[in-house]
Amino acid sequence: GQNIDQPTEMTATEGAIVQINCTYQTSGFNGLFWYQQHAGEAPTFLSYNVLDGLEEKGRFSSFLSRSKGYSYLLLKELQMKDSASYLCAVLDSNYQLIWGAGTKLIIKP
């Protein structure tokens, strides 16, 4: 079966750095997406990786290792507004998005 694993919850301090991991086992791979979702709101797109390596976009970076079925989202200089759930999703061989359950990130002052 297809599976995406993320930690359920993480806590970090304002101004610090946090890494949210995602491991996946899917039928085929056409890319991996990270989304941010504030409580009760729509998910918003953060990043897309299809090749191995690190993609940097401001305070947020995303890493992919296809051979290990592994990705992480790195958030730097954490702000209170970064408190949200972070969703990992893989585009499989049928071009369907397979979603992880999300990681709830709690930022403390």
Place this chain on the structure above:
Amino acid sequence: DGGITQSPKYLFRKEGQNVTLSCEQNLNHDAMYWYRQDPGQGLRLIYYSQIVNDFQKGDIAEGYSVSREKKESFPLTVTSAQKNPTAFYLCASSFGTGHVNQPQHFGDGTRLSIL
């Protein structure tokens, strides 16, 4: 501004009643999707449509129906056959399978509850 509009934001369903959730987009996207989100679970695909007048079942289509008569619109009906409809429903759209690096864009969601 382009975007996806879902309505209503909150909806209550009585036993035995069908209810319809609206989803409209003006992004000129070919593909549209309906997801259900329950606490502690990932988004689950209900139905999707890659083109007007065509749609496919997702992983949890039982108790739901859709139509795609216009490119901009993809309404979802939650029928009385869906015994556990309480959830957060999200509509999304994208340029489709020919644009794999293009993300899905989401509406603000409809929260459905049972009366």
